Structure formats: structure tokens, C-alpha cells
Amino acid sequence: MDEQVLPDGVRSPAVEGGSANIELRHLRAYVALCEEANYTRAAARLHLSQPALTRTIQQLERLLECRLIERTSRRFERTDEGAELLAHARRILADVDAVAADLRSRATVEVGFAWLLPTTWLAATRRRYEALGGRITLRRVDDPLAALDARSIDIAIHRRETELPSHLESRMIATEQRMIAVAANSPLAEATDLSWADLADQPLVVNVVSGTTHAGSWEQSDPNRPIITCRNFDEWIELIAANRGIGGVPALARSRAPHPGVVYLDIPDAPPSHVYLAWHAKPEPSRSVQRFLGVA
Known part of the structure; x- marks a missing residue:
């Protein structure tokens, strides 16, 4: 035919x-x-x-x-x-x-993420979308925005604040408390009453692809501060455990990403981090993506 x-x-x-x-x-x-x-x-x-x-x-x-x-x-x-x-x-x-x-x-929407999905939001969104007959599949990728740009996923969940190209659009879906991760054998692991400013000169491990914290996250930072870079969460947490530096991470890492070599510290005045959805806005997204965005 x-x-x-x-x-x-x-x-x-x-x-x-x-x-x-x-x-x-x-x-x-x-x-x-x-x-x-x-x-x-x-x-x-x-x-x-x-x-x-x-x-x-x-x-x-x-x-x-x-x-x-x-x-x-x-x-x-x-x-x-x-x-x-x-x-x-x-x-x-x-x-x-x-x-x-x-x-x-009943179309399936593929959602890409790098690490630490916001579970409460995901559970509610999945329930509402599947009530309409659709399905959601999750895909772990190091760089969700690159995967979205290549159209290998339909929706990207990202935390990195960045300027997107004109054909992509982004929406903030959550605000998260930020903690500091340090090596279990670091003197900082036993420190109390730390402020965000107290950490401005500490060596910093930065996930340059999908991380939430970098040198610019401090208003005043030591220009000679050592910066150790990596490209995914697994590398990031292992560098922290090896005491190469400290790192900022959403608070849900304490329960979702425990590591025997890492201690998570609450910093009361730490600036929050944000979670975003991104999708292709040009050309117009498919009906299934529009329905997903409607319930998300």
C-alpha cells in the first residue's frame, strides 16, 4: 500500500x-x-x-x-x-x-537528565501525564542540553544556568537548598557554623557540564583559588571524596547520593540552586511535548 x-x-x-x-x-x-x-x-x-x-x-x-x-x-x-x-x-x-x-x-516523551532528579516533581508530573494516556521515559545523559539540541531527547532537565540558543526554551520548575560536599577526611567535615563566605578560598571541584556551583557562585572569591573541573556527577563526587576540593550540590544529594568518602554540610546562607526544563520551541513542539509541558 x-x-x-x-x-x-x-x-x-x-x-x-x-x-x-x-x-x-x-x-x-x-x-x-x-x-x-x-x-x-x-x-x-x-x-x-x-x-x-x-x-x-x-x-x-x-x-x-x-x-x-x-x-x-x-x-x-x-x-x-x-x-x-x-x-x-x-x-x-x-x-x-x-x-x-x-x-x-499515548505518545512517549523522553526526558533526559544528568543527575539527581527532583523526585516529588517527577512523580506528580508522571501521574498527571499518564492520566492523559501518555508515557514518560527517563534517559541518563551527561549533558542534557546537548542531547536536547541533537534531538536525541524531547525534554531536558538541567540545573546549570546558561543562555540557551533561540530555538530552545526553558522554564524553572523548582528551587533547591544548596549544601557543600567535602571529603570525609577533610578538616571541614568537623567544622560547625560555617558561612558561605567562609568557603570562598577553598579549592573547588566544578562539574562544567551540569553542575550547579562554580567560582562565580561567590560574590567575592579568591582569584588564585584552585579550580578542579570534571564533566559529570560521578567524576565530581569521586574528586570530592579524594579531597581535591569542595563542591556545591542540592540538598537532596544527602539521601540520593550517599558516598562513604563524602560528608554533606548544611550552610544556612548558601544561595539556592534551581531546576529547569528545556525543550525545542522552534519549530513548534509536538503535541505530546506540549501536553507534557501543560502538566509539568
Whole structure:
């Protein structure tokens, strides 16, 4: 069975008839013409030129080897065959549209994240989206924004505050308390009453791809401060455990990412970090992504 690519990108299966194929575009054009009873109005409704609509109807008549519309200047009138086709065409189109709508409603949205998913938000969003018939799959990637830009995921969850390209859009979904992670054998592990400013000269481990904390997270920082960089959370936590430096991390790391070589310290005046969703805004996102954003 052949298929036709429609203007909206949906592939239209063809219905075999005679030596050629009747396509959904023929049926849609014919139904619109019958309902409007006027070529000009039907062409406008279908976003076609009038000659294009006329050619489509004539092609349908050739495929069926019968006349569907009586040619008269006084009125629009269907033949008996045309009336019979109209009833079947409406049923066929309704069935196809219903199936397409159902499949779209059950579409899977792939959500990419680097580390430490905001579980409360995710549970609520998954419940609401799946209540609409959709599905969410999670994919662990080192750089969610790069994966989103490459279209290997539909939605990126990220914490890194960055300027996005014009075709991507972002929305903040959560604010998180920030802690400091230090090596278990570091003198800081036993320190009390630390302030954020007290840590401005400490060697700092920075996840340059998806981390939340960098030298600029302090208003005044030692320009000679050692900065140790890495590219993912696993490297980051191992560098902390090796006492290469301290690192900032959302508070949920204490329960979600325990490590025998790392101690998490509460810093009362630590600036909060934020969680963002990002998606492709240009071209317009798919219906499933729009539904996800609606419940997220």
C-alpha cells in the first residue's frame, strides 16, 4: 500500500482502487466540497487553490470511474454514487482521525537528565501525564542540553544556568537548598557554623557540564583559588571524596547520593540552586511535548 505525505507531515495511507490509489487527501477534499457545496469555500477551508481542488476531485472521479458531482451552473448536486461515497468517506476519515488522536495521546516523551532528579516533581508530573494516556521515559545523559539540541531527547532537565540558543526554551520548575560536599577526611567535615563566605578560598571541584556551583557562585572569591573541573556527577563526587576540593550540590544529594568518602554540610546562607526544563520551541513542539509541558 502506498502512502502520501500530507502538509502536516502525517503519512496518509492510500486505499487501492482500480489501477491507481485513492488517498486520504482525495476523501478530505471531497468531504469538504460536499459540506461547503462550493468550490471556492471548500478550497479556502483546505488551504488549496480552487484549480487544485478541482483537479483533486476530477482525479478522484477518474479513480472511481464514475461521476460524483453533477456539473451545473445553477446548483451544487451530488450523484447517487457521490452520496454513497460521502457516507463512506466520513466514516473512514473519522476512524483514521480517531486512531491518530489516540496514538498521539499515548505518545512517549523522553526526558533526559544528568543527575539527581527532583523526585516529588517527577512523580506528580508522571501521574498527571499518564492520566492523559501518555508515557514518560527517563534517559541518563551527561549533558542534557546537548542531547536536547541533537534531538536525541524531547525534554531536558538541567540545573546549570546558561543562555540557551533561540530555538530552545526553558522554564524553572523548582528551587533547591544548596549544601557543600567535602571529603570525609577533610578538616571541614568537623567544622560547625560555617558561612558561605567562609568557603570562598577553598579549592573547588566544578562539574562544567551540569553542575550547579562554580567560582562565580561567590560574590567575592579568591582569584588564585584552585579550580578542579570534571564533566559529570560521578567524576565530581569521586574528586570530592579524594579531597581535591569542595563542591556545591542540592540538598537532596544527602539521601540520593550517599558516598562513604563524602560528608554533606548544611550552610544556612548558601544561595539556592534551581531546576529547569528545556525543550525545542522552534519549530513548534509536538503535541505530546506540549501536553507534557501543560502538566509539568
